[in-house]
Each structure stands twice: as structure tokens, then as C-alpha cells.
Amino acid sequence: MRRLTRYGVIGVIVAAGMLLAGCTAGSSTTTSSGSGTSSAKAATNSTLTISNENGALWTCGFSPLNTSDTLLSVGFIYEPLVYVNPLQNGKTTPMLATAWKWGTGNKSLTFTIRQGVKWSDGTPMTAADVAYTFNLIKKYPALDLTGVWSVLSGVTTSGNTVTMNFSTTAVPYFYYIADQTPIVPEHIWSKMSNPQTDPNKNPVGTGPYLMSKCTPQNITYTANPHYWQPGEPKIAKIQYPAYTSNNTANDDLANGNAQWGAQYIPSIQTFYTSKSPDYHYWFPPTVNVSLVPNLTNSLLSNVKVREAMSYAINRSQVSGIGESGYEPPANQAGIVTPTFNALLNKPALATWGSSYDPTKAKALLESAGYHMGSDGVMTNAAGQQLKFTVINIGDYSDWVASMQVIQQDLKAIGIQITPNNLSNTDFDADLFYGKYQLAYYDQQTFGPSAYYELNNWLNSANTAPVGKSAASNYERYSNKATDALLDQYAATADPAQQAAIMNQIQEAMLRDVPIIPVVEAVDWYQYDTGAFSGWPTPGDPYAQPSAYAFPDNEQVLLHLAPK
């Protein structure tokens, strides 16, 4: 009897303790999740929360010239000279510059700087700051993120104008100079001992927001009361949490804790849009994700083999299965649609025919001297088989899944490819140095025209022999005629001439098949219309809608208003 009592007492105490813990946790669930969601919802009237998973905590550095911090500082705090919209064929919006003009022969570019703009510490912004910014990144090449000094020879000011002089004609660089270079204050940056490494923890800019608080987990921005556009910005506060996992970031979008998403969400209907009628998404295509052949490979150097590969891939299936339908199929001309629809060389594509034609693919291989071997792999008379390895980034599970589909498609016409999933570092090393047979990659160079991406892929100035690091032309494509076309494009500012040149470049893509575009990479974008209005939509694509696209994010913030 005594035993029982003692055990009983102990047991009851333990059980009671657990129950109590469970109850308080349970009740604090209702109160804190209740207060959590209600305070989140109440705050949405004046607070915008961004959901952009960055994979790491914030370091609380805000240098707009440091790649790790650009997405947190440019657009919120720092502004460019002109906003150029890549989704509307380069439509311009004057920001810190009110006017600009090309000089004779497009060898100089003069900006008129806006008057009356103040830095957030009250000092007036002048043309001197603009010239200072450009000379700063000339002095410290590590800060020249877009490489503008590869084409500039000098920057001078006169009154309230700034003139850029070019060493070589490079009209497309307008985008990098005017849109992609944030202007920094001379009176602060000239005092830094090392602008390259200075974290710039208390950023001073001309933009619509101030950085008011930063912890590794969250950044809070508040509206700049002295912003030069009257009545802007309309949202008082922005929260930018540091998400380290995709799932958490997606969850916050789904339960309304965040309203502006830049996320890849699997099964987006079930996960996100079904949770509220106010939840929407739009993924505007930007650049091609391509199968990249190493043109120095003896078998791949035969254009018929590459053509066959292009015809054999069922791009709709890759898009549907590998990318959940988020990334639309690409075309062999390399023009991303519908973003650059106007540039599409329709007659040339009509001659190319249907993008998925396995019969034609097989016929091409046969005309190149290959026959189907007993093991299901195409072999030629010399006994060489069409077997290749393809390198891929193992971390990108959607690319790995896409490659599985491509593998099956190519197997159907007798080409055997073996995926080799590498880490980012290894992949880049192999790709840049040409140590691969096939690769799967996209050029992260989006601009107001298809030229930017195609120039990177096709211009022989961007390539290097195998064993040396190529800047962007990894497939080692070199064609003097194509180079001439690209250089002509860079020399003219006339849209009609540019369109004509783009047509010829597309013909080169179809004739030479230097890369095989498969699907189109997109900007990730989710938005909650119940909380805010003024979002970019397919019908009103006034800016690139992703929170990580700068300085487009500023345009979005200036259009948004609380509901």
C-alpha cells in the first residue's frame, strides 16, 4: 500500500507537470498565435513584410556597392540616375537625373541632375556626388559591379550636369550606368578608410526609406520624411525578415504574415493561392535556362548533333514536370517570350519548325552519319557513340528534376546523357574553365532587351580557351559575323536598327545552335491585394516585381498604398 502511494504521488506530479506545460503552451498558442496573426494583420495597414528567403541571417551591412548588401540598400535607401524598365522594352523614368543626351557618335552621355534632392542627413545632393560615385568605383574596381569602366574613359561635371566619356561605343551600357549604379554621398564615403570593406552600417541615401533597426533576424525600414517625391512613400514601415529556409518564408506568405513574396513555392495553388482570394502570383520570364554544349568537343562540334538535341527536347514537359509549369518553354531563337515578344523573328522561327520534333531529330542524326546501335545509343561509322555527361547544380532541385526529363527525352532518340550534380563551386569551376561536355545553366544578365543575355552568350570577347576562365561565353562560341553584329548593336541607339540586328542574331542562333534554350527563368513574385494596392501585374508591368530586383523594387514601393 505504501509503495503504491509513493509511486502514485510521483506519477501524479510528473503527469501534472507535463499537462501543465502542455496547457500553458497550448493556451499561449491561442494567445500568441492569436495576437501574432492579429498584430500582423493590424500592422499590414501601415507595415509591409517582405518574404524573400536569402538563406542566411543579415549582417547589417548596407553598402550599395557590395553584392551581399545591394538588395537591402539599393531601391530602399539608394537610388539610380534613371529607372529603366526591362519589362517594357526599356521605358525610362527619370530619378536622380531629369534629362540625358547622347553626344556625337554615341561617344559621350550627359545627364542633367535633379535639383532640390537631399540626402537623408539633410545635405543637398549634387552633380558632384554623381561624379564622385563613378570615380569611386573606378578607383576601387571591386566596387564596379557591372563593369562600366570597361567602356568609360572619364567622368566630368559642369554645373548640374555630369558627362560620361566612352572609350568605345557601348549604347547598351546606358542600362548599367543609369539604372544599375546607385549614387552615394561624397561627404560620407570620402571619409571611409576602405570603401571596399566598410559595412556602411548607418546608410545615408536619397531614397524613400531609412534603415531604422537591424538585427540578424530582421531589418526594419521607416519612411524617409524628406524624400524628394511629395506624398511618397505611402507605406510607413517595412519589415524584411531574414529567412534561412524556403519553407518558413513560404509559410509566412501563406498565413498572411508577409505580403510581398519573392519565393519559389512548390504546388503554389495548394500552398498559397487557395488560402485567400487576395493571394496572387506572377512569374515574368527573364532569361533562358539552356543546355550548354562544349563546342570544343569533337562530337558536339557537329551542328547537326546539336540541332537534333534541340528538336528532341520536349520543352513543355520539362517546364511542366521539372519546373511545375512556372517557367515557360523557351525557343531556339533565344528570345524570351512574352517579355521580348516584339523582337521575335517570326519568319525565321517558322522555317525552323516545331520545337519538339523527335522524328526530325533522328533524321538529322542519321544524315550526320549515325545509326541506332544495339544498345539504344546512336553510333557512327567510326564507332563513336553519342554518350555525354552533363554537369548541373545539385542544390537546385528543380534543375535536377528538369535534367531528368531532358535525359529521358534524349534517350528516346538515342543520345545517352549522364547527369553529374555538382556543388555550386565545382560547377562554376568546371563551366568557366570549359571542363565539361554538356552543362545546364542560365546567364543572370537581364536587361531591357534580349541583347544583354545573347551578347554574353555569343560574343567571342567573352570567351576563353579551355583551361582558362571564360567570362560568360562558356560554350566557346566564336563567329566573326556574329561578333560584328553585336558590335554594331552596341554602336547604335536607333530602335529600328537594333531590331534588324536582333533578327540577324536570331538567325545565327538557329543556324549555329551554340546553346540550346530549354525553359525560361522567371522572377519569383507573390502579392497580397487585400493588404495593399498598386502591385505590378501582367496588365501593368511597370517594374520587375521581385523584391530582390533593384532598383525596380523602389518603383514597386512608390506605387504601393495601404488598403
Next chain:
Amino acid sequence: MAMPVSGVPTQTPAAPAPAGSGHHVLARIGHAVRSNHKATVGTVLLLIFILIALFPGVIAHDSPTQDAYAPNLGISTAHLLGTNHYGQDLFSQLVYGTRNVLIIAFVVGLATTGIAVLIGVAAAYLGGGWDGTLNVLTDVLLVIPLFPLLIIIAAYAHGGTTLVLIAAITLTSWSYTARQLRAQALTLRNRDFLAAARVRGERQLYIIMVEVIPTMTSLIVASFLTNALYAVLFASSLQFIGLGDPNTVSWGTTLYWAENNAALQTGEPLWAVAPGACIAVLGAAFALLNYAFDEIGNPALRPVRKPRSKRA
């Protein structure tokens, strides 16, 4: 990962009485398995998995990798566990994945136990400086936390193929069983039957191979089971967090894809739950067998039939 189930290493497990030659020992084991309920269940489960691994095509009629069907189908007679986000049949994936898992379990189990026997028995017999050095080596590896070490190795290897996983796990997990085997070999060293063999003039190696090791069979088998269990858990965990090869068909990699596609949040819970359940069942089979061998080896642990007269 399970912590060692079969008792605490500092105490020498009760050594069974010397059995004589090998086949008697096997017969004893067979009888023990049949009479012990846990061992029976464990053996049956293990045999089922082995059969599935050997003849996957008989049980699952679909290819595990072909994106052949409509995605996110529910359970039906055509798809016993439905299809996943990519349109692959989940049941086939699990069936074909069994082979990879069992290969890892058996290869690592055997290799690790082999190394452990070698080092443990050598340490016990060579004595002196050798014993000291091997001991230190074993103890050092014993206390270094294995899973973080495996993560680091796999990370530097940029994600391992099955071979890399097998090698990494084998090279790091032999220490626990080596220690146990050494402890038992030490207790046997001075037993009479071995003294008799030495007097007979048998060579040291003969004594070790023919007299000592067969006596330690039940412990060696238990070690194999422990190591196989850890191999399965470690390997699937590494594959789950993405350090395996995502293109192989295995339970761990299926879990990796499920996690990557937020299977739990998007209404495809079976994709995440089913492979984990398979790992759990296989693990349970090994653990049950291990537990049973513990009881066989240490009679004090055997289940007590309810005594007719109550104790105090």
C-alpha cells in the same frame, strides 16, 4: 540515430560458455531465434525486405524514375501509394529503393564489424603497447560526435554517391563495437580451454581464428546488427539533408525530394511519411534482432515467466 541498445560498454557482457566448434554455435543461434518472439519477428521482417530488394520488379510494375503519370494522384489500385509531384509512382520508388538501403546496411555492417573484430581482438591479444595505442585510437573515435563529422566529410566531398557514404560511415563507426569485442576477448583470454590449446602447441593465430572468434559469435552478430542499423540511419539522414546523390533511388533520397517540395504542406503527406516508415520498420527489425541477441547472450536479461509465487 538510436543510442546503443545492447547495454553499457564499460561492463563486460557475460561471456557465453565456450561452445567448441562453429556449427554447434549456429545451431544454437537458430534455436534461439525460433524460441524468442522478438527474434522471430525481426528475422521475418528482415527476410521480407531482402526479398523485396532481390526481386523488385516482381512486386512493383512501374519504373521508379520515369515521370510517367499524372502528379499528385491519391491511393488507388494502380498506384498503391499514389504518385508524387513529378508523376512518379511512390510505391515503386520505395520498392526499388530497398536495394540501395540494404546494400548500404549489409556492406557497412560487415565492413565495420570486420574492422571492429580485427582491432578489438588484436588489441586484446597483442597486449602492451599495441593494446594501448589501439585503445587510444578506438576511444578517440568513440567520443568524437559522428554525425557532424559525417556531415563535414560529405560536405567536402560535395555530396556523396552511395560508395562515398559507405566509405565514410565504415571508416568512422567501428569504434563502439571494437571496444565491446575487445572487452569480451580479454575475458576469454585466460579461460581454460584456451590454455589447453596453447599447451597443445597451437599457434596464436589458430587459437584466435578457431577458438576465440567462434566463441564470440553472438556478440559479433549483435555488433553486425547494431552497425547495420546505424548505417541505415546515418545514410538516410545524410541523403535526407541533401548530402547523398539525389539521382539514386533510395528511401533517404525520396525523403529529400519530398522535403524539397514541401510535401507536408502541399497535401502530399504520404510522400514524406511512407519512406520514413520503411526506414523505421527496417530499423525496428535490426533493433529487435539485436535486442534478442542481447538476451541470448546474457541470460539474466531473458523475459521472466510470471513466477507462481509472488515476491516481496
Next chain:
Amino acid sequence: MRYALRRLGFFILTLWVAITLNFLLPRLMPGNPALAMMAKFHNQGVTPQTLHTLEILFGVNSHQSLIGQYFGYLHQIVTFNFGTSLDEYPASVTSVIGSAIWWTVGLVGITTVLAFILGTGLGIVSAWRRGGKLDSIVPPTFVITSAIPYFWVAMVLVLIFALTLHWFPSQGGYYVTTDTPGFNLTFFQDVVNHAFLPAFALLITTIGTWILTMRNTMITTLAEDYVRMARAKGLPSWRIMLDYAARNAILPNLTGFAMSLGFVVSGAILIEYVFNYPGVGYMLLQAVSGEDYPLMQGLFLLITVTVLFAILLADILTAILDPRTRAAR
């Protein structure tokens, strides 16, 4: 005294092995860290020219010999300089780890203590009543649970309690946008709320071994002569159970406690991963996927040193409490 010195010596030796291992492993893997950083920003639109920029910044070319590097590395370790994190550049590794360590200490520490107490208690009771109902259910159940992968338990708990029943949040340590860390009640409630499921998962998976090892050693102890003597003397059962048997059985269990820390650590890593709980284990996996090698090394050393230290403490404690260990050696 000799015993304590020997254990200390062993501790230092193992520490040295771990540090050297930490140094050697990455040397097998050459690579340009700037490439890793660039790839991480792949989706944010970084141009190839930026690669060159990053190379300048990170200064990848080292001209020292391996031995030279090793002594430099040792010097750094001794001065607690673990370098700069790549992911969180330019934050130092120590500051980054500092932010995560308390989450893991809280989660793992409390859960382990709970598991130890509850598990040992259940083991004692189960062994005492051999052949009883508890004894026939407990061992097989926990043998099976000890073989279940930790992350699967976590996933099932998330599915049932967070996603279906909505009783608890499924991720994170606290609501970052609405709560500020500090000694206020809302923050504390939020932390407990978020910690409940991960702790429960860790508890379920680790408790089994305590129960089983305690039960096994208890059984062996109960067969000892002095226990029979105590029974013959007519002492009350609970006293024999606790003062005679459990007290002696618990000591080998204590050694097991220290050794199993390695497993608790692995469990914590996986559970933190599933719950995105911002602790040290989760940070390790983030560092791995971000190829942040300095951070990875720092975390590995931290985990190893903690485990070694705990084992050293347990050994010394055992030596103090149990004369048998001192004599045996």
C-alpha cells in the same frame, strides 16, 4: 588523482585529434570561395564581372606551406579566432555562432535532462517489476522507437500537431517580426510555444535508450548479493529499489549518458533542420549548403569540444561517486 590526470590527458589528446582533423579535411577540397558566394547570389542577378570583384575581395591565393598553415591555424584556435563567415560576411564566426548557441543549449539541455530523469525512472520501475505489465510493454516499444529516424518523428509531429490540428507553429524559434527578444512574457511564451514540438520530438526519440539501459543495468544489479541481503534484512521495497539497487545501477548509466551525447547532438541537428529551429545544428546545415567553410569548421569544433567536455565531466563525476572505477583502472 592519477585517474583524473589520465582522463584529462585523454581529453586533450582527443581535442588535438579533432582540431587536426578539422584542419586536414578541407585541405582535400580546393576551391575558390568567391565562386561559392557568387553562386549563392545566383538568383539575385550577379554578373560574371562580379566574380572577379569577389575574387579581389576574398584574396584566394595562399603561398604558405602546409606546415606553416597548420601552425598558423593552431595559433588562431588558441586565440579563439575562427575566422570570418562567408555567408554572413563580414561577421566573424564566433559572433554568428553566438547568436545560435543558446537556442540549442535550451532545447537540447532541457530535453536531455528530462529524458534522463523520466527515462531512468521508468527503467527503474520497469526492472523492479520484472514480468509485470510495464516490463512486457516497455522494452519492445522502446527498442522499436530507438530505431526510428529522428527526423521522421519530427515530420510526423509537424504533420499532426502543426499542420492538421494547428496547435503549435511548425517552424522557427519565435515570430521575428512581431516579437523582440528580451525578458518579457510575450517573448517567453512565444519561445515555449515554438520549442514544444521540437522538444517533444527529441524527448520521444532519446528517452528509449535511457529506459532500456537503466533497466538492463538494474536487472544485473538486482541479482547482486547485497540486494538479496537487503531483502533478507526486511527493508521496505522502495528503499531497496532506490537506495541499494538504483544508486549502484545509475553509475554505469551515467557513463552512458556522456557517451550518448554524440547521438543527442545528431538528433538535435536533424530535428532543428525539420523545424527550422535557429540553433547550432540548423546553422551547421545552412553552412554546409552555403559552402561557408569557416563557419562549418567553427561549428564542428564547438560541437566536438562540448561533447568532449561533457564526457570529461561525467568521467570525473563517476570517479568521485564510484570507487569501483578508480580501482578497476
